[in-house]
Amino acid sequence: MYSWQCHVCACSNKATSVRCEHCGFPGQATGKEITDARQKYHGTTPSSAVPKDNSLRSLQVLFAPLPLWRKSIAMTALFVATSAGLVAKASLSIESVLLAFAVLLVAMLVFGLAMSSTIEPQQ
Numbered sequence: 001m002y003s004w005q006c007h008v009c010a011c012s013n014k015a016t017s018v019r020c021e022h023c024g025f026p027g028q029a030t031g032k033e034i035t036d037a038r039q040k041y042h043g044t045t046p047s048s049a050v051p052k053d054n055s056l057r058s059l060q061v062l063f064a065p066l067p068l069w070r071k072s073i074a075m076t077a078l079f080v081a082t083s084a085g086l087v088a089k090a091s092l093s094i095e096s097v098l099l100a101f102a103v104l105l106v107a108m109l110v111f112g113l114a115m116s117s118t119i120e121p122q123q
């Protein structure tokens, strides 16, 4: 009878097991311990560790190293861009389509700036 799944290798373990029978990872661990152990287990490429995640999870991984305010800007810009895209799709007049695309472009620019500035060193 299996009762818990390993956080690292995803193998099933017996209820009586304190550690994973396959990789030895403890059944009880903090989020950071799990993340670190997963990276070790799956190798140094984090992309292979999260192949089946939905786009929201991928975004969270992408935003993870960002400071909160930058995260907020990026998320807001992404939200505005998505909304503008939907408005552009639903628009009947050419003016509103152009306006929506203008908003979309600005939002994507803001998003790009919020994301790219993390790569460059702080002045």
Ligand SMILES: [Zn+2]
Pocket: 006, 007, 008, 009, 010, 011, 020, 021, 022, 023, 024, 025
């Ligand atoms: Zn395991």
